Amino acid sequence: xxxxxxxxxxxxxxxxxxxxxxxxxxxxxxxxxxxxxxxxxxxxxxxxxxxxxxxxxxxxxxxxxxxxxxxxxxxxxxxxxxxxxxxxxxxxxxxxxxxxxxxxxxxxxxxxxxxxxxxxxxxxxxxxxxxxxxxxxxxxxxxxxxxxxxxxxxxxxxxxxxxxxxxxxxx
Numbered sequence: 001x002x003x004x005x006x007x008x009x010x011x012x013x014x015x016x017x018x019x020x021x022x023x024x025x026x027x028x029x030x031x032x033x034x035x036x037x038x039x040x041x042x043x044x045x046x047x048x049x050x051x052x053x054x055x056x057x058x059x060x061x062x063x064x065x066x067x068x069x070x071x072x073x074x075x076x077x078x079x080x081x082x083x084x085x086x087x088x089x090x091x092x093x094x095x096x097x098x099x100x101x102x103x104x105x106x107x108x109x110x111x112x113x114x115x116x117x118x119x120x121x122x123x124x125x126x127x128x129x130x131x132x133x134x135x136x137x138x139x140x141x142x143x144x145x146x147x148x149x150x151x152x153x154x155x156x157x158x159x160x161x162x163x164x165x166x167x168x169x170x171x
Contacts, residue, residue, distance in 0.1 A: 012043035012137050013073040015064060015094070016130060018052065019080040024101055024126070028052050028080075031127035036061075040130065043137060047074065068092075075143060076133035078126060081110040083165070093150035095136050095143075096120030097129035113168050118149060 016035075018028035029052050036058060047064040048057075064070060071092040079085045081098035089096050096114050099122070100107030114120040123129040136142050 012075055013045045013047060013070075014042045014130070014133050014137070015047045015070070015074045015077040015079065015089075016052070016126070017047075017049040017064060017066075017077070017079050017085065018126070019049075019082050019085065021080070021082075023104065024080045024099065025051065027099070027101070028126045031125060031130065034127050035130055040134065042134060044073070075137055078123075078129040078133050081107055081114065081120075083110070086110060086114070090119065090150060090153055093147050095133070095146045095150075097123060097133045097136075099123050099126045099129045110165065113165055116168075119146070119153075 016028065016032060018024040028049070032048060032052050033054070035046070036054070039058075041058075041060045045060055045062045047062050047070055050063050053061070053063060066088070071088050071094065074089070074092065074094045076097060077085065077089045077094045078097045078099070079089070080100055081096065086096065096119055098107070098111045098114060098120055100111060111120075111122045115122055121132055123132055136146075
């Protein structure tokens with residue numbers, strides 16, 4: 001067995017991020033409050049976008065730094081699906097649990113492509129995204145199937161992802 005594969009399936013961190021645009025910040029912030037109140041812990045850590053963090057938070061939550069090392073530890077990402085975060089997630093074979101508000105054409109389109117490729121699952125709220133991520137990481141079978149599908153993707157970053165999404169636009 002490839003050691004990198006073993007490490008991949010052992011990493012059970014989750015990323016929770018609304019992106020830099022701020023459009024979904026309040027929905028993500030209120031969902032994070034609910035996650036903390038209900039003590040919905042991942043097996044390892046929940047990496048949270050710094051702008052969403054309350055003054056005090058539990059020790060199972062870490063401030064997201066968006067480094068390669070952080071993404072390497074995440075098996076699932078709950079995100080507003082911009083191309084940069086999608087690319088980082090796909091390169092590290094993380095399953096994507098996207099959320100975007102109703103008036104975001106670009107994000108809605110990205111979500112549609114993610115679902116068509118079976119690389120993620122849309123949600124009606126960031127809280128629902130997180131609950132789906134928790135369910136996903138509790139299933140070794142789902143993780144194995146996802147890593148297999150994601151292993152067939154090109155891993156040259158934003159350029160490849162942009163080309164892939166653009167190819168769907170031409171259909």
